[in-house]
Amino acid sequence: xxxxxQNPELAVIGGGPAGLAAAAAAYDAGxxxxxxxxxxxxxxxxxxxxxxxxxxxxxxxxxxxxPEYAHRFVREVRRRPGIKxxxxxxxxxxxxxxxxxAANPEGLLTLQPEAVILAMGCRERSRFQVLLPGYRPAGVxxxxxxxxxxxxxxxxxxERIVILGSGDIGLIMARRLTLEGARVLGVFEIAPRxxxxxxxxxxxxxxxSIPLYLSHTVTFLHGKKRLEGVNVAxxxxxxxxxxxxxxxxxxxxxxxxxxxxxxxxxxxxxxIPLDPATGGPVVDQDMATSVPGFFACGNVxxxxxxxxxxxxxxxxxxxxxxxxxxxxxxxxEARVMAGEGIAYVVPQRxxxxxxxxxxxxxxxxxxQREVRLQALHRGTVLAQKKxxxxxPPEMLRLTLDPSRxxxxxxGDTIEVTLKxxxxxxxxx
Amino acid sequence: MNPKREFTCINCPLSCTVTVSPGEAGLTVSGHECxxxxxxxxxxxxxPRRVLTGTVAVDGAAxxxxxxxTDGPIPKTLVREAxxxxxxxxVRAPVRCGEIIVANFAGSGSNLVxxxxxxxxxxx
Numbered sequence: 001x002x003x004x005x006q007n008p009e010l011a012v013i014g015g016g017p018a019g020l021a022a023a024a025a026a027y028d029a030g031x032x033x034x035x036x037x038x039x040x041x042x043x044x045x046x047x048x049x050x051x052x053x054x055x056x057x058x059x060x061x062x063x064x065x066x067p068e069y070a071h072r073f074v075r076e077v078r079r080r081p082g083i084k085x086x087x088x089x090x091x092x093x094x095x096x097x098x099x100x101x102a103a104n105p106e107g108l109l110t111l112q113p114e115a116v117i118l119a120m121g122c123r124e125r126s127r128f129q130v131l132l133p134g135y136r137p138a139g140v141x142x143x144x145x146x147x148x149x150x151x152x153x154x155x156x157x158x159e160r161i162v163i164l165g166s167g168d169i170g171l172i173m174a175r176r177l178t179l180e181g182a183r184v185l186g187v188f189e190i191a192p193r194x195x196x197x198x199x200x201x202x203x204x205x206x207x208x209s210i211p212l213y214l215s216h217t218v219t220f221l222h223g224k225k226r227l228e229g230v231n232v233a234x235x236x237x238x239x240x241x242x243x244x245x246x247x248x249x250x251x252x253x254x255x256x257x258x259x260x261x262x263x264x265x266x267x268x269x270x271x272i273p274l275d276p277a278t279g280g281p282v283v284d285q286d287m288a289t290s291v292p293g294f295f296a297c298g299n300v301x302x303x304x305x306x307x308x309x310x311x312x313x314x315x316x317x318x319x320x321x322x323x324x325x326x327x328x329x330x331x332x333e334a335r336v337m338a339g340e341g342i343a344y345v346v347p348q349r350x351x352x353x354x355x356x357x358x359x360x361x362x363x364x365x366x367x368q369r370e371v372r373l374q375a376l377h378r379g380t381v382l383a384q385k386k387x388x389x390x391x392p393p394e395m396l397r398l399t400l401d402p403s404r405x406x407x408x409x410x411g412d413t414i415e416v417t418l419k420x421x422x423x424x425x426x427x428x
Numbered sequence: 429m430n431p432k433r434e435f436t437c438i439n440c441p442l443s444c445t446v447t448v449s450p451g452e453a454g455l456t457v458s459g460h461e462c463x464x465x466x467x468x469x470x471x472x473x474x475x476p477r478r479v480l481t482g483t484v485a486v487d488g489a490a491x492x493x494x495x496x497x498t499d500g501p502i503p504k505t506l507v508r509e510a511x512x513x514x515x516x517x518x519v520r521a522p523v524r525c526g527e528i529i530v531a532n533f534a535g536s537g538s539n540l541v542x543x544x545x546x547x548x549x550x551x552x
Contacts, residue, residue, distance in 0.1 A: 041490075042550040051495035051543065052481045065481055067495050067544035071525050087550075151483055154492040179482060179511035199438040203478065206436070207504070388461065389442040 008035035008084065010321055011100060011113040013091050013266065016045020017307050018298025018314040019119035020073035023083050025318025026117070031325055032082035035111070037102055039090035043077070044070030045121060047307065049148045052172050054199070058308035069307060096271040098293055115293045115321045118267055118281070119314065122299035125259040130164075134221030137228070143169040143257040150176060158253030162230050163187040164218045168196040168305065168393075170257020175204035184208075185249055188216040188232055190239050193367060195257075197305060197393055218254065219246055227252055260303045270294060277344035278302035284333065284351045285358045286320025287313060292328075295321045302346050302361075305395050309361065313346075316359075329353070332410020339376075341365055341418030343392065350414070354405040360398045362416055364390045370421045375400060377407075377414050386421060435472045437465040448473040477501035481543070482514045484529065489521035490550045495543045496529055502536035510534040522547035 010031050012019045015038030023036050042048065047055070050066025057063050064072075077083050089104035098116055102109040124142040132140075141149075141157055147169060149155040161182050163170050166189040174184045187205060192215050194201050205212050213232070219241045220231035229250040233241040262280040272281045272289045280301040281289040287297050297317035298310045331352035338345045345362040360375060360383075367390065374384040375398050382405070383398045390396065398416065408414075432449035437460065446460045446469035455473065460466045471477075479501050483493035502510060513534050523529075523542045533540035 048544070051483060051497075053479050053497060063479070065495060065497055065543040068525060071544060151495065152491055152493060154483070154485070176482075179508070180515075181512075198436065198441065198443045202436050202438050207478070207507075387441075389440070391441045394441045 007111055008113050009033040009325060010035070010115045010117065011111060012036040012117045012119055013094075013100075014038065014045065014119035014121060014298075014300070015040070015043040015085070015087065016119065016121050016298065017047055017070065017073060017310050018121065018300070018317075019045075019117070020070075020077050021311045021314035022117045022119055022295075022297050022318040022321070024073065024076045024080060025315040026322045027080045027083055027318075029319040029322030031322040034083045035113070036077070036083060036085050037089045037091055038085070038087045041088055043074045043085065043087060046144070049144070049151045050172075051151045052176070055307050058306060059311060060308075066307075073311075091266060094266045094270045096291055098270075115295065115325055116270075117287075117317055117321055118264075118272075118289075118294065118296040118300050119298050119317075120263040120266065120300045122260040122262045122303050124169075125256070125261055127256055129261075130256070130258050132164075132218060132221060134230075135224055137221065137223035137226050139223070139227030139253045140221065141253065141255050143167065143173045143255050146173050146255055147176070150180060156180060156182065157255075158227075158251075159183065160185060160251040161253045161255060162218070162232075162249055162251045163255045163257060165189060165256055165258035166191075166194040166196050166201070166212060167257035167259060168200050170255060171196045171200040171204040173255060173257070174210050175208060178208045178210065182253075184210050185251060186211045186213055186232075188213045188218060190215070190217040190235055193391075195259075195393060217241060221254065222248070227254055230254055260299065262300050262303065264300060267294075267296065267300070272296075275344065275346075275348055277338065278346060280346075282348045284347050284349045285316070285354060285356070286323065286351065287317035287347070288320055288324065288351065293324070295324075302344065305393060309395060309397075312359070313361070334408045334410070334412040334414060336360065337413055337415045338362065339415040339417035341368070341371075342416050345416045350405070350408065352408055352410060354400075354408060355402055357402055358400040358405065360400065360414075360416060362396050362398075363392050363394075364396070364418055365392065367391045368418070368420065372419045372421045373398060373416070374419070375414055375416050377412060382414065390418070430473075433473060434459075435469045437468050439464040439468060476504040478504050478507055480507055480510050482511055484514050484517040484519060484540075486523065486546060487518060487520050488548055489523075489546045490548060491546060494519060494521075494523055494529075494546050496540050497543050498533055498536060498538040499541050500538040502534070502538050506534055506536050510536060514540075 047066035047070035055069040297314040486494040
């Protein structure tokens with residue numbers, strides 16, 4: 001059956017924190033005909049399973065749980081009558097001409113919105129995306145799957161647990177499983193430093209005396225039906241397991257917290273260029289992608305450590321899409337580049353004229369103390385700040401004041417750089 | 429007298445290792461780079477607290493578990509006992525976000541509250 005749905009002016013794909021904030025902001029900026037499509041049975045996205053607290057510290061100054069944070073934005077969206085919400089609806093295809101096909105229990109749906117906001121989030125790296133030799137027994141899960149099972153379905157995955165990877169969700173699940181009565185035998189991280197935030201290492205592992213083994217990995221899975229144990233080993237500086245140093249740990253469950261990947265299948269279908277450094281689309285300061293009419297926000301653009309920043313950039317995308325529907329910028333564009341010591345910067349380009357403050361979000365390549373972070377244009381400093389310590393898991397931000405951006409011309413380059421700050425200078 | 433203890437400050441990426449040592453003249457704090465580190469370590473030494481989050485069983489709802497939290501930080505020494513007490517609670521839907529499930533939960537002085545709306549359908 002073909003489902004007939006009136007064409008919205010703006011379609012938002014994804015009803016997590018990014019899609020919700022983007023839809024509300026687009027509405028407030030003047031777009032009154034919006035359709036939000038969500039494949040799950042309810043709005044809120046991954047926040048619904050994140051029952052721990054720590055959300056909203058940055059923008060609300062209060063620590064909320066995931067469901068509470070989601071609730072706030074679901075309420076905002078429901079309050080706006082021009083936003084139509086379709087849950088249980090999965091977008092199947094998206095063309096560069098913004099022809100969108102979706103499916104739900106009513107049937108197929110084809111739409112031709114004038115603008116689209118991509119807010120599909122990210123997904124977890126699975127066992128097949130990291131090298132895990134051995135058998136393929138039951139009992140191997142990603143951290144997010146375990147989080148959903150425990151917090152929403154009421155199912156415990158196992159009793160004796162080993163966690164591979166020290167991403168934030170893995171750390172949070174170590175605490176959660178412990179409080180639910182399971183035994184977490186250890187968290188094994190291949191890198192010499194933890195992948196998650198310090199707050200989570202302290203409050204999720206140290207609080208419960210759960211050991212964290214840095215520069216270690218899982219080298220073999222045992223068990224034909226159910227997992228019976230894993231081999232673990234220390235690794236050398238190149239991440240190679242040291243032969244002869246393996247040991248066996250009996251366990252029934254292995255949880256993987258080994259990274260997140262922006263979910264960009266639809267983005268690729270629409271012919272939107274991606275940035276290899278982020279895994280997400282190249283965007284400008286309004287979160288407009290390089291294909292006219294397509295915007296993107298949240299973890300689909302790059303993986304964030306705090307939902308607060310997802311909300312802020314999603315609001316930009318919503319306002320940007322509403323403005324695009326009224327009039328378009330025609331002043332050319334400047335490039336934003338990751339300079340020395342910087343892993344990536346979002347946005348990757350600025351559409352001109354840049355008449356509002358621009359936030360540049362970025363990560364460093366390696367941990368470093370006492371640094372100066374600068375945004376440079378032809379040798380002139382547009383914005384800078386000093387940090388006592390920078391780490392790859394913690395996202396950084398520089399805000400460019402619009403008064404500094406009036407001299408930008410099409411084809412110009414802004415570069416974000418990191419320089420070691422001499423703590424004490426003296427002449428020999 | 430309590431022994432001296434070390435804490436990793438969680439306020440910023442610097443992650444200072446802050447030492448609190450008891451002495452004749454009271455507690456001495458060292459290793460912190462700013463005031464927040466000092467305050468954090470003193471709090472952790474004298475009265476560490478955590479907000480407990482988790483879930484409880486719920487009947488008559490679209491999901492089998494209702495997410496909950498303590499509405500204030502509770503003493504860290506109570507966390508395990510309070511978490512175990514969650515498994516003995518069962519509520520009946522509908523429940524509203526912020527609704528008190530148990531007042532003065534586990535004697536902590538904080539209430540246990542629901543952190544989402546939950547009814548027989550997902551659109552309460």
